Every structure is written in structure tokens, then in C-alpha cells.
Amino acid sequence: MTDAPARPTTSPTEWVLTISCPDGPGIVSAITGALAARGDNITESQQFGDPASGLFFLRLQVVSTATREELVAALTPAFDAFAMTWNLDVVGRRMRTLLLVSKAAHCLVDLLYRERSQGMPIDVVGVVGNHPDLADIAAFYGKPFHRVPVTQATKAEAEDRLRALVAELDVELVVLARYMQILSDDLCRDLSGRIINIHHSFLPSFKGARPYAQAHDRGVKIIGATSHYVTGDLDEGPIIEQDVERVDHSRAVADLVAIGEDVERATLARAVRWHAEHRVLLNGHRTVIFR
Structure with a gap:
């Protein structure tokens, strides 16, 4: 037998x-x-x-x-x-991610490096720029670059193109890696809980444009960065991560910008990693973070 x-x-x-x-x-x-x-x-x-x-x-x-x-x-x-x-x-599945950029390169470079060399669990399926400045960085990392110019007259058309890319590329997460455009309420609702922004300020202080100049004008002793989910309310979405760096009266605005960029990179990277690892749960206008 x-x-x-x-x-x-x-x-x-x-x-x-x-x-x-x-x-x-x-x-x-x-x-x-x-x-x-x-x-x-x-x-x-x-x-x-x-x-x-x-x-x-x-x-x-x-x-x-x-x-x-x-x-x-x-x-x-x-x-x-x-x-x-x-x-x-x-666990560990790489989340299909679209990065949106303008002219500042530091957050884009950091995320692409972490994806390639530090196990960031994202799969960057494309980079969208409203300016052409960062196309060469995307090419260096082998990422498709999509130029989507934005003006007041073409904003709706540009957002339709973004929606189309999200659908075509099966995007799960959109990261505003210093994308210096305000998204419409409709787009924020369409992608609720799926858009992460980095704001170069320790929110809720110094919202909107030129926060380092605002901080310098107020003589602050710490500067910071805030990564948050995007909602229709400018810079008021649920906060995922924040960090700060000490400064003093001797620092010019340019110094604050240089110091702040390091804080921005690390803060955004942690927020993206935690989201991709399903460690962030929404709790109304707040978040629960399981680290």
C-alpha cells in the first residue's frame, strides 16, 4: 500500500x-x-x-x-x-504613489532615495510637476514625469488631468512633495484620506505662503514642519507628524529655509511611511498613530 x-x-x-x-x-x-x-x-x-x-x-x-x-x-x-x-x-506591500512637485527638489529626492535604498514601502508610479524643473530628477530615478501646468484659467483642466492619472496608474496615495498649488474642494473630497502634504511650518502657526518669512518676522525660537492629510480647508487637515528645530536671532530667512528643508524631508518621510504601513487611522479631524 x-x-x-x-x-x-x-x-x-x-x-x-x-x-x-x-x-x-x-x-x-x-x-x-x-x-x-x-x-x-x-x-x-x-x-x-x-x-x-x-x-x-x-x-x-x-x-x-x-x-x-x-x-x-x-x-x-x-x-x-x-x-x-x-x-x-x-504587510510590506508597496503602495502605488504619485508625487506632485513644483520647483523645490528636496522632498522629491528624499522620497525617491528612500524608496530605492531605505525600504520605504511605496511604489512611485509617476511624478507630476506644474513646472518642468524636476523632470531630470524623476528621469534619474527612472520615474515617468508628467508636466501638468496650472494657471488660474487652467486649474480645472489640470485637476481633471490629475484625476485621469490617478485612475490610469491605479494610484493609492498622492503626496504633495512641496507642490505649491491649492487643490480644489472637489479634488480633496475625491481623494479624501489619500493625499498627504508637507507644510513648511509648525501648524497651526504660519499658514499659507512664505511661512519662514512669517516666522522670521515674529522672531520665533523654533521652526518646524507639519505633514497632514489634505482637506478643502487650507493647511487644516488631520495632522500625521510634526518636528521642530531650534533657531535664534542670528538666523536670516535663508538660514531658516535651509534648516527647515531638513525638517521637512524627515517629517514627510515618516508620515508617508506610517500611512503606507497602515499605522495612521483617522479620528475625525485628528489622527491615531500606531508606531
Whole structure:
């Protein structure tokens, strides 16, 4: 008698699951119980209940041999019972990203370098510039450069082109890497929660244009940068990350700009990485960050 052929096994996959829902008892038990019943192994777990908003937030990483469809089927009863907003993705999958730029190169170069050499989990599928200045940098990194000029008369046409690129390239995340244009309310709504901006100021101070000049005029002792989701309200979207650097009275505006660019690069990079790793959950006009 010959042995029966071995049953083929499925290689395990590490998944990341994020959840937000109204807070209450039994949420964690419902999710972890469903995973335990399948024999799945939770490798990372973070949670937060916000008494101000009444919402509960959960981020899990779990190793499973299940397909995505099988995991969703096992978890759907809990999703439905607790009215959960959820997302399930493969850990480390590179998020398809479109970078929008104007003339300043520092954030573009930094993100492209981190994608290539430092494991930033994004797949930059294109660079859009309203000026041609940074086309050579995109070419150096092998990225398609799309020139989309913007004037007051052509703003609607330019945004239609952006929408078309997002659709054509299957873009999941748009990053304004010092893109010096204000997006329309309609475009912000269309891409809600999918556009990250870097503002060269420690918001809510010094909104709008020339924040370093504003900061110098006020004689500030720290300058900073803020990375946030974009909404129709200028520089007021939910904040993801901020950082600061000390300065003093001897610094000219040009010095503040040079110092600030370093802060901007690091601040934007952290925000993009956390978003791509599904570590940022929206909590009204605020965010929950699971680092």
C-alpha cells in the first residue's frame, strides 16, 4: 500500500488589519477569537479607545495561510456586529504613489532615495510637476514625469488631468512633495484620506505662503514642519507628524529655509511611511498613530 500524496500547503502570509468603530465591550475578543479559531497567529497588536470621540481603534499584524477572501469571510461577522470600518492588506506591500512637485527638489529626492535604498514601502508610479524643473530628477530615478501646468484659467483642466492619472496608474496615495498649488474642494473630497502634504511650518502657526518669512518676522525660537492629510480647508487637515528645530536671532530667512528643508524631508518621510504601513487611522479631524 502506497502512502497518499502529501497535501499541498499554502505559504503563510503576514497581514495587517486596521479597524475603527464605536467603542464598547467585546471588540478585541470578537476579532482575535475569529483569528484564533482559524489557527492564525497575531504577531503585533495595538489599540486605543478615545473617550472624546467614543471611537475604538485597533491595528493587528497576523500570520495566516488564508487567502484575503478567507480572512474577510472569517472576520465579517465581527465587522458587521460592531459597525467596523476596516482595512486588510499584506504587510510590506508597496503602495502605488504619485508625487506632485513644483520647483523645490528636496522632498522629491528624499522620497525617491528612500524608496530605492531605505525600504520605504511605496511604489512611485509617476511624478507630476506644474513646472518642468524636476523632470531630470524623476528621469534619474527612472520615474515617468508628467508636466501638468496650472494657471488660474487652467486649474480645472489640470485637476481633471490629475484625476485621469490617478485612475490610469491605479494610484493609492498622492503626496504633495512641496507642490505649491491649492487643490480644489472637489479634488480633496475625491481623494479624501489619500493625499498627504508637507507644510513648511509648525501648524497651526504660519499658514499659507512664505511661512519662514512669517516666522522670521515674529522672531520665533523654533521652526518646524507639519505633514497632514489634505482637506478643502487650507493647511487644516488631520495632522500625521510634526518636528521642530531650534533657531535664534542670528538666523536670516535663508538660514531658516535651509534648516527647515531638513525638517521637512524627515517629517514627510515618516508620515508617508506610517500611512503606507497602515499605522495612521483617522479620528475625525485628528489622527491615531500606531508606531
